[in-house]
Every structure is written in C-alpha cells, then in structure tokens.
Amino acid sequence: MKQQSELLKSAKLILRDPLGLLGLVIVIALVGSAIFAPSLAPFNPTAIDMKARLSGPTASHWLGTDQLGRDTFSRMILGGRVALQVALPSIAAALGLGLLLGMVAGYGPRWLDNAIMLLFDTLRSFPTVMLALSFVALVGPSLGTVMLVVIVTSAPIYGRIARTQTMTLKSSEFITAEEAMGARMPRILLIHILPNILGTLVVLASMDIPAVIALEAGLSFLGMGVKPPTPSWGSLLKDGYALIRSTPWLIIAGALPIVMTTLGFTFLGEALRDVADPKLRRTR
Amino acid sequence: MSEPVLKVSNLSIDYRTEQGRLKALRNIDLTIGAGEIVGVVGESGCGKSTLISAILRLMANNAEVTGGGIAINGRDLFKLSARELRMMRGAEVSIVFQDPMQSHNPVISIGRQMVDIQFRENISKKEKLNRAIAMLAEVGIPEPAEKMKQYPFELSGGMRQRLAIAMALLCRPKLLIADEPTTALDATLEVQILDKLKDLQQRYGCSVLFVSHHLGAVARLCDKVAVMYKGEVVESGDIDTVFSNPQHPYTRALIECDPAGLEERTRMLPTIPADFLEAARS
Amino acid sequence: MNIAAATFSQDHAGDEALRISNLRVSYSRKGLLTNSSPLVAVDSISLSVAKGEIYAIIGESGSGKTSLLRAAAGLLPASGSVRIDGREVVGASKGELRAIRARFGLMFQDPVGSLSPRLTVQSIITEPFRIHGVSKKDMAAEARRLLKLVSLPEDFAGRYPHQLSGGQARRVGVARALALEPALILADEPTAGLDVSVQGELLNLLRDLQEKLGLAILIITHNLHVVRHIADRIGIVYKGRMIEEGDNDSIFGSPAEDYTKLLLASNLHLKNRVARA
Numbered sequence: 029m030k031q032q033s034e035l036l037k038s039a040k041l042i043l044r045d046p047l048g049l050l051g052l053v054i055v056i057a058l059v060g061s062a063i064f065a066p067s068l069a070p071f072n073p074t075a076i077d078m079k080a081r082l083s084g085p086t087a088s089h090w091l092g093t094d095q096l097g098r099d100t101f102s103r104m105i106l107g108g109r110v111a112l113q114v115a116l117p118s119i120a121a122a123l124g125l126g127l128l129l130g131m132v133a134g135y136g137p138r139w140l141d142n143a144i145m146l147l148f149d150t151l152r153s154f155p156t157v158m159l160a161l162s163f164v165a166l167v168g169p170s171l172g173t174v175m176l177v178v179i180v181t182s183a184p185i186y187g188r189i190a191r192t193q194t195m196t197l198k199s200s201e202f203i204t205a206e207e208a209m210g211a212r213m214p215r216i217l218l219i220h221i222l223p224n225i226l227g228t229l230v231v232l233a234s235m236d237i238p239a240v241i242a243l244e245a246g247l248s249f250l251g252m253g254v255k256p257p258t259p260s261w262g263s264l265l266k267d268g269y270a271l272i273r274s275t276p277w278l279i280i281a282g283a284l285p286i287v288m289t290t291l292g293f294t295f296l297g298e299a300l301r302d303v304a305d306p307k308l309r310r311t312r
Numbered sequence: 313m314s315e316p317v318l319k320v321s322n323l324s325i326d327y328r329t330e331q332g333r334l335k336a337l338r339n340i341d342l343t344i345g346a347g348e349i350v351g352v353v354g355e356s357g358c359g360k361s362t363l364i365s366a367i368l369r370l371m372a373n374n375a376e377v378t379g380g381g382i383a384i385n386g387r388d389l390f391k392l393s394a395r396e397l398r399m400m401r402g403a404e405v406s407i408v409f410q411d412p413m414q415s416h417n418p419v420i421s422i423g424r425q426m427v428d429i430q431f432r433e434n435i436s437k438k439e440k441l442n443r444a445i446a447m448l449a450e451v452g453i454p455e456p457a458e459k460m461k462q463y464p465f466e467l468s469g470g471m472r473q474r475l476a477i478a479m480a481l482l483c484r485p486k487l488l489i490a491d492e493p494t495t496a497l498d499a500t501l502e503v504q505i506l507d508k509l510k511d512l513q514q515r516y517g518c519s520v521l522f523v524s525h526h527l528g529a530v531a532r533l534c535d536k537v538a539v540m541y542k543g544e545v546v547e548s549g550d551i552d553t554v555f556s557n558p559q560h561p562y563t564r565a566l567i568e569c570d571p572a573g574l575e576e577r578t579r580m581l582p583t584i585p586a587d588f589l590e591a592a593r594s
Numbered sequence: 595m596n597i598a599a600a601t602f603s604q605d606h607a608g609d610e611a612l613r614i615s616n617l618r619v620s621y622s623r624k625g626l627l628t629n630s631s632p633l634v635a636v637d638s639i640s641l642s643v644a645k646g647e648i649y650a651i652i653g654e655s656g657s658g659k660t661s662l663l664r665a666a667a668g669l670l671p672a673s674g675s676v677r678i679d680g681r682e683v684v685g686a687s688k689g690e691l692r693a694i695r696a697r698f699g700l701m702f703q704d705p706v707g708s709l710s711p712r713l714t715v716q717s718i719i720t721e722p723f724r725i726h727g728v729s730k731k732d733m734a735a736e737a738r739r740l741l742k743l744v745s746l747p748e749d750f751a752g753r754y755p756h757q758l759s760g761g762q763a764r765r766v767g768v769a770r771a772l773a774l775e776p777a778l779i780l781a782d783e784p785t786a787g788l789d790v791s792v793q794g795e796l797l798n799l800l801r802d803l804q805e806k807l808g809l810a811i812l813i814i815t816h817n818l819h820v821v822r823h824i825a826d827r828i829g830i831v832y833k834g835r836m837i838e839e840g841d842n843d844s845i846f847g848s849p850a851e852d853y854t855k856l857l858l859a860s861n862l863h864l865k866n867r868v869a870r871a
Contacts, residue, residue: 201708208667209770210695211725223712307711307756355789356760469655498654498816499860506862525789528862569790571797571819581794581823 041303048299054292058285062108071099073106074257082274092277094267103259104281110171110260111289115240118175122182123233127226129183130190131217135198141191148184156181160247171254174247178240186229193225227301234297238290245282261285315386317487317519318344318367322380325362329374336362338543339380344487349513349520351530351551353566354540355584360523363540364491367521368407369397385486403432406480408473410492415476416464422475423460429482444482451478452508470501477509481516488513489521494529506532527570531555539563611778611810612643612666612698616674617684619661635661637834638674643810645777648800650813650825652857658834659814663782666812667700678778696726699771701781705763705788709755715741715766716751722773740769744799761792768799772807779811785820797824818857822846830854 042048061068070088077097084092091100133144154162160177167173194217197203206216245262248254256263261282268278320342327334337359344350354360365371367382369389382389384404392400409415417425426444427437435443441460448456451474464472473493480488490509494502510533513520524530530537531551538548539562547560558564568582619636635658643649653659665672668683668691676683679697686694702708709718716737723730730736737751744765755763764784771779784800785793801824803809813821821828822842829839830853838851849855 201702201704202710204669205700205702205708205770206710206721206725208669208695208700209722209725210692211721212692215725219713220710305712307754355791499818499862500654500856503860503862526862527790532862566790569794571790571793571817571822581798583794583798584791 042296042299045299045302047295048302051292051295051297051299054288055296058108058289058292059112061105062112065105065109069099069102069105071102073098073102073259075099082271084275084277091281092275094278095271095274098257098259100264100277100281103264104261104285106259107261107264107282108285110254110258111241111244111285114171114174114178114244115237118178119182119233119237119240121175122179123186123229125179126183126186126188127190127222127229130187131194131221131225133187134191134194135213135217135221144187145191148187151180152184156243157246169255174244177247178243182236182240186233189229189232190225193228194221197221197224227305231294231297231301234293235290237293238286241286241289314346316343316345316383317348317385318342318521319383319386320363320367320380321383323363323366323377323382324379325359325366325371326376326378327362327372327374328376336375336543337366340540340543340545342538342545342548344519344521346486347513347517347519348536349510349522349534351534351537352521352523352540353525353527353530353537355525355566357542358540359543360540361491362543364407364489364521364523367489368401368405402429402483402485404485405487405489406483406485407489407491408476408480408493410495416472416479418463418465420463421460422462422464422467425464426460426479426482429479432483444478447478447482448475450512451475451481452504453478469497470505473497473501473505474508477505477512481512481518484516485518487519487521489523491523492525493522495524495526502529503532509533527555527566539566609644610642610677611645611647611679612641612812613677614642614662614666614675615640615677617662617665617672617676618674619658619665619670619672634834636665636672639831639834639836641829641836641839643778643812645810646804646808647826648804648811648813648824650815650821650828651831652815652818652821652828653831654816656833657831659816659831660782662831663780663812663814667698667780668694692726696722696774697776698778698780699774699776701764701767701771701779701784703783703786705760705767705786706755706758708767709758709763709770711755713754714751715753715755715758718755719766719769719773721770726774728774736773740773743772743803744769759792760788761795764788764792764796765799768796768803772803775807777808777810779809781811781813783815784813785815785817793820797821800824819861830857 042052070090075098077093079097080089080093081095081097082093083089086092089099089101091104093099094103129144129148133141156177159180160173163173163177167176203216203220206220241261244254244260245265248260248262248266254260254263264278264282268276268282271278320340323337323340324335325337327336340359340363342350342352352360352363362371362375365375366377367384367389369392377390384400423441423444426447427440430440430443433440445456445460448459453459453471453474459467464475467475476493493509494505497505506529509520520533522530522534534551536549537551537554538545539554539560540546541562547554547558547563554563555567558567562584565582565584569584571581616638617636617640618634618638620632620634622632637658639662641649651659651662661670664670666676666678666683668676668686672684674684678694681690681694681697683691683694713721716734719740720730720733720737722728723733723736734751738748741748741750746762746765746769750762750766755766758766781800784796788796797820800811804811813825815821825842827839827841828845829836830845830851831837832853838845838849838854845854846858849858
C-alpha cells in the first residue's frame with residue numbers, strides 16, 4: 029500500500045465533509061474576490077455619481093448605490109480586501125503568539141507561568157477601545173494600528189486556553205513517557221502538545237475572524253481604522269445604518285459578507301479540527 | 313416457581329456504525345431468580361457492557377435491539393414509559409461500577425449524597441441520615457457518622473467501593489448489578505469486598521448480577537455463571553459444574569489462562585489467540 | 595552506606611543493570627494551617643537487578659511502588675542512589691539524565707494513554723531515535739524491525755493509538771522501550787487493563803525478549819501471581835518499605851512475612867472454591 033502524504037490525506041478528508049467543503053468554497057471565494065477585487069468590481073468604488081445616488085438594484089448597479097452614488101457591489105468586493113487584510117494576518121499572529129506563550133506558560137516552570145499570566149492579565153485589563161485609542165495616540169491611525177490592537181487583545185485569550193489545555197496534557201501519561209525518554213521541551217510542545225490543542229484554537233480563531241472584521245468597522249467609525257473613502261464592510265454598515273430609511277441594500281452589502289465569512293471560517297475550522305484528530309476522522 | 317427478577321430472553325443487539333452493523337449481542341438468554349448471584353464472565357469486547365446498558369435501558373444511540381427482550385420482575389423493560397423506567401432504576405435495580413471515583417459526585421458530601429438518594433422514601437431527613445449511617449456501618453466502613461461530612465475522594469479505593477455498595481443497597485433493590493466492582497482493587501481488598509457483598513446479599517435477599525473478567529472472583533461469589541464470548545453466551549450453568557467440568561473450549565481456555573491457577577512455574581503462560589473459536593471449530 | 599557495602603557495589607558494578615541504594619522519596623504535605631511531616635512514599639529501599647534478570651516488585655496501592663519506579667527513572671526527586679548501567683540518576687543534571695535515559699526503556703501503566711494520540715505507531719516507536727539524535731537512514735525499516743520484535747504485523751506502522759486494543763498498545767509500548775537497544779526495561783504494571791488471555795501473551799513476550807536480548811527487567815505490579823512464571827527474584831513492598839525479598843521459589847514456597855502470606859492467600863481461583871464447597 030502506498031503511503032499517502034498526511035497533507036493529501038487531510039485535503040481529501042475535508043473534501044468528503046459537506047460542511048467543510050462548503051466552508052472551503054466560501055473561504056476560497058472570499059480570498060479570491062479580495063485578491064482579484066479591482067478586476068471583479070464593475071465600478072470604481074470611490075467614483076461619485078450624484079445622479080444615481082441611493083438607487084435600488086439595477087442592471088448596472090447590482091446592489092444599488094449609496095448616498096454619493098457609489099456602486100455598493102463594488103464597495104462590497106473591495107471591502108473584503110480590507111477585512112481580510114486586517115483579519116487574517118492579525119488573527120494568525122495572535123494565534124501563533126498566544127499558542128507559543130500559552131504552551132510555555134502551561135508546561136514551563138512556575139515563575140515563567142506567573143510572569144506570562146501577569147502579562148496576559150495586564151493586557152486584558154485594558155478595555156479594547158481604550159487600548160486602541162492609546163495606540164492611535166502613539167503610532168497614528170492606520171490598518172497597522174487596528175492589527176496591533178487585535179493581536180494584543182486576542183493573543184491573551186488564545187494564550188489562556190492554550191495554557192489550560194497544556195496543563196491538562198502535561199500530566200498525561202504520554203507526555204511523562206516523552207520526558208522519561210529524554211525529550212526536550214520544544215519537542216514535547218511542538219510534536220506532542222501542539223497537535224492536540226491546535227484544533228480547538230483554530231476553530232475559535234476562525235470564529236473570531238468576523239469579530240475582528242466588526243472591530244475594524246467600529247474603529248473605522250471612530251476614525252481610527254480605514255480612512256474614507258476607502259471601502260470596508262464596516263463603513264458600508266455604518267452608512268447603511270444612517271440611511272436605513274432610504275435603502276436596505278447598504279446594510280445587506282455590509283452584513284451578508286460578514287455572515288458568510290463567519291460561516292465559512294467556522295465550517296472550515298471545524299472540518300480542520302476533525303481532520304487534525306485521528307479519532308474524529310471518519311474511516312470509510 | 314416465582315417470577316425471576318431478571319429474565320433476558322433471546323436478546324440480540326446491533327450497533328449501527330459507518331462500517332455497517334456490528335453484532336454486539338446474539339441471542340442472549342440469562343435468568344436470575346430471587347436471591348441468586350449470577351456471574352457473567354468474558355473479556356473485553358464480549359458484550360458484557362452492552363448487556364448491562366440494555367438491562368438499565370441506557371443504550372448508546374446507535375444501538376438497536378434486533379430481537380428478544382428483557383423482563384424485570386415480570387415486566388417487559390422495553391415497554392416501560394420513561395416515568396416507569398425512572399421508578400425502576402434505583403428502586404428495583406441498582407448498579408455498582410468499576411470505578412467508584414467516577415460514579416460519585418466529587419463536590420457533594422457523602423452524607424448529602426446518601427440522603428439525596430433516598431428521595432423516594434417518605435421519612436424525615438433525620439431518619440434518612442440514620443439509615444445512611446447504619447448502612448455505612450453494614451458495609452464495614454469505620455466511624456460511619458464521621459464519614460457523613462467527608463467527600464468520596466477522601467476515601468481509599470476499597471472504602472469507596474464499600475460506599476458504592478452502601479449507596480446501591482440503600483434503595484433496597486431487587487437486583488444489584490455489579491460491573492467489575494473489584495477490578496481496580498488490590499487482591500487482598502478484592503477478597504474482602506467479595507465476601508462483604510456475599511454477606512450483604514444474603515441478609516438483604518437481593519439478586520446480584522456480577523459482571524467480571526476475573527474467574528476467581530466469580531467463583532468466590534456466584535451461584536451460577538454465564539461465559540460470554542464475542543456477543544454470545546457460550547456456556548452457562550451452576551458454577552461448580554461449569555468450572556470443574558467446562559464443556560466449551562473457550563471456557564476451558566479461559567480457566568487455563570488464569571495465572572492464579574498455576575501450580576508450578578511454567579515456561580510459557582497459556583494464551584487465547586484472537587481467532588480462537590474459528591480455530592477450535594475447524 | 596558502610597564500607598563493606600560500598601566495596602560490594604564496586605565489585606559487582608559490572609554485572610548490574612540497576613542498583614538502588616537507600617532510596618527515599620517523600621512528598622511535602624502543604625496545608626494552610628497544618629504543618630504536618632512529609633509523607634514518605636519510599637523509605638530506604640535498596641535492591642539490585644543483575645544484567646539479564648527479571649526482578650518483580652510487588653505492592654498494593656499506596657505501597658510506594660510507583661514512586662519507586664518513577665524515582666528510579668529520574669521522574670521524581672529522591673534521595674539515596676539509583677545507578678543505571680553504572681551511572682547515577684539521583685542528583686544528575688538535565689544533560690546527564692538525558693544521556694542515562696537513552697540507556698533504559700520505560701513502560702507505562704495505561705497502554706493506550708502512554709502513546710501520543712496524534713502520532714502513528716511508526717512515529718511513536720521511532721521517537722527515541724529522534725529524541726536522542728540517532729540518525730537512521732530508514733525510519734520505516736526501523737519501525738518494521740521493532741514491530742517484528744514484539745510480534746505485531748508490519749501494517750500496524752500506519753495506525754493510530756486509538757485504533758489499537760489494549761494488548762496491541764502495550765506491545766507498541768514495548769517496541770518503543772526497546773528502540774535504543776537498552777539493557778534495562780522498567781515496567782509499571784505491564785498487565786494492568788489487559789484481559790487474562792492477553793496478559794499471558796505479554797508476559798511471554800517479555801520473557802522471550804529477556805532471553806533473546808539479555809534484558810534486565812524491573813516489573814512493578816500489585817498482582818503477585820502474574821509474576822509467578824516470569825520473575826527471577828521478587829521484592830515485596832509494604833508502606834514504603836521492602837519487607838521481604840527473595841528468589842521466586844522461596845517467596846512462593848516459604849514466605850517469611852505475614853503480609854506475603856496474606857498476598858499469597860488472596861489468590862482467588864476456581865480451585866479454591868471447589869476445595870471450599
């Protein structure tokens with residue numbers, strides 16, 4: 029029997045799970061539309077056309093236009109860029125950082141655990157918006173600032189979960205077995221603990237992606253994220269909220285992609301967790 | 313003759329799995345009369361656990377009864393309503409598990425758990441407490457009144473198993489199911505617990521279904537035995553008859569394998585290969 | 595240690611796979627208000643296991659036998675001395691301990707739980723090579739060799755721990771313990787959780803390996819009878835102390851201590867019933 033590579037096997041297993049497949053399709057569509065946004069968008073998202081303002085869906089403007097006559101569909105497509113640019117790298121960085129610190133805290137000596145926990149608690153004790161404001165004051169408003177805020181506020185959450193799970197695993201017999209064979213800490217953490225806790229955290233992180241997109245929207249609203257006229261789902265929602273009596277289409281264009289992103293990443297995250305755990309793998 | 317306490321007749325249970333149907337039990341017949349102690353012996357995967365879960369009607373979601381039935385005190389178990397089932401569990405049937413640590417609530421004191429379990433009794437709390445203390449003394453737990461304030465984890469393994477037996481007997485069940493109750497215990501304790509169980513059974517007059525993989529324990533306690541292998545009862549009968557003159561090759565192999573039975577040091581211990589029966593049949 | 599004992603240990607150091615002298619393990623009992631004395635789990639136990647010998651330690655729960663094994667493997671702080679292959683474990687530095695750990699194999703109580711759940715059997719049994727940086731050109735071939743040693747089919751290399759039965763998982767544990775070709779195996783309740791029929795298989799396997807590879811094996815168990823045919827020497831521990839030690843036949847034939855007699859008498863077997871009836 030030919031040995032299949034682990035990656036190929038995992039890919040096949042995701043494809044066999046209908047929800048996982050759906051999640052994968054949504055995520056690919058999102059990422060694809062973000063990458064090719066300029067060529068997919070039928071209009072320039074910042075082009076103002078006062079004659080066509082606040083129209084409903086038409087043959088040319090599929091999702092209508094806003095109060096300045098800008099094409100909502102194009103703004104939605106371009107908005108995905110901002111969303112993913114902020115959400116994906118910042119969540120990935122927060123996850124990586126949280127995992128690393130959390131596992132070291134959970135497995136390492138007591139003093140290191142205390143030190144890391146103190147850091148996490150300090151960071152968490154700042155309200156997110158306060159933290160964001162102080163960052164803006166220090167480094168100025170930009171996408172980078174939003175990302176920094178996300179990393180600083182999310183990493184401690186992942187870190188705490190990673191720490192608790194590591195502590196549970198630390199006393200299990202297979203970890204003692206590794207120690208008794210003379211395995212060093214990096215090996216125990218990366219090869220034996222990480223695969224057992226990654227699944228839960230990836231699911232959690234994928235469910236956080238839409239929350240980050242919402243945070244970006246909130247910060248943009250406060251003038252600390254994306255500056256107008258750059259389109260983002262958050263600014264679509266904000267405008268739509270103000271214009272809800274005139275047209276529902278802006279809110280739809282802002283909310284629909286956020287809902288789709290949530291579902292897409294959640295389904296994919298759950299499928300990834302099942303694939304990562306041989307116990308949950310379905311055998312034919 | 314009076315109604316048997318437990319009558320399992322021709323019971324077959326399948327598990328539906330992704331790989332297809334798995335036959336967990338095949339045409340099981342088992343009868344326990346009033347005041348009888350019946351042992352069920354078998355190794356892992358023989359269907360013991362499925363049988364117990366069926367008797368308690370706590371079967372896994374993918375389990376399906378494909379034939380036969382179970383009657384407890386003459387009533388068809390599969391026809392009971394949810395309410396009748398609740399009344400039956402605890403009042404007529406009690407169970408003692410292998411790991412008493414996991415079957416007791418760790419954050420509630422022993423006294424409260426033992427009072428709570430008598431919720432069906434129409435007596436004062438004070439009386440319930442006194443009954444609980446008396447029962448702890450019965451199962452041989454020293455200083456029973458003091459123990460009321462303690463928590464299950466504060467007891468040693470042997471004491472916890474005594475506590476489990478005490479709680480099971482508090483409801484004065486007609487049938488006590490003991491699921492490998494001595495497997496986790498040391499040999500010296502195992503003997504004590506088995507003897508206690510036998511003594512209590514005689515005084516309370518309940519019937520006992522004793523499930524174990526340990527032949528010696530079954531021999532010590534039981535009147536009758538059923539040997540299970542791969543979902544079937546391969547041999548059953550009076551314990552002295554079965555063990556002194558085993559008819560089925562699996563029973564014989566099981567007896568040979570017991571290291572406790574070795575008189576002399578042997579070079580190789582006897583074992584049972586996985587395809588044992590197939591080999592024996594051909 | 596007195597002078598005579600010291601000379602003795604030097605003379606015999608070459609024939610010993612394991613020598614434990616005056617080993618003591620204690621746990622501090624911290625309470626908020628109580629200041630009780632530490633709990634002594636292992637109280638000055640001494641024993642030695644010769645090369646190629648199977649030594650069984652018998653004790654019931656709470657006797658300190660597991661603490662003894664863990665201290666011997668350097669997993670618990672202890673005082674006294676544990677020499678494996680002539681090297682001191684007690685007080686060894688991290689680096690020294692790593693080097694010593696390449697020289698013995700350890701088997702754990704929980705057959706499935708002691709195997710890393712996300713790894714395949716092949717990765718699990720070749721783990722010692724990677725830990726100790728032993729380069730093997732062909733890990734798959736090494737895995738096949740180890741599986742063959744413990745009589746498991748080759749295609750088990752691709753399985754995961756949860757797909758194994760208790761007996762199979764235990765064999766995988768044996769294979770892993772043998773990977774670096776140690777002279778000593780420490781086995782914690784090797785038959786725990788196994789069916790009677792499989793128990794025999796495992797003990798037979800250990801006996802075979804001991805003969806074929808000249809292994810020394812220290813077995814810790816609560817069941818005196820499972821070591822009847824396999825152990826060369828037996829030590830009985832009770833409340834942290836070694837109360838009786840002797841060769842197999844003398845322990846079974848003429849036990850000196852009452853506790854040992856009680857253990858022997860707690861032999862639940864069919865013939866006892868038939869005799870009683």
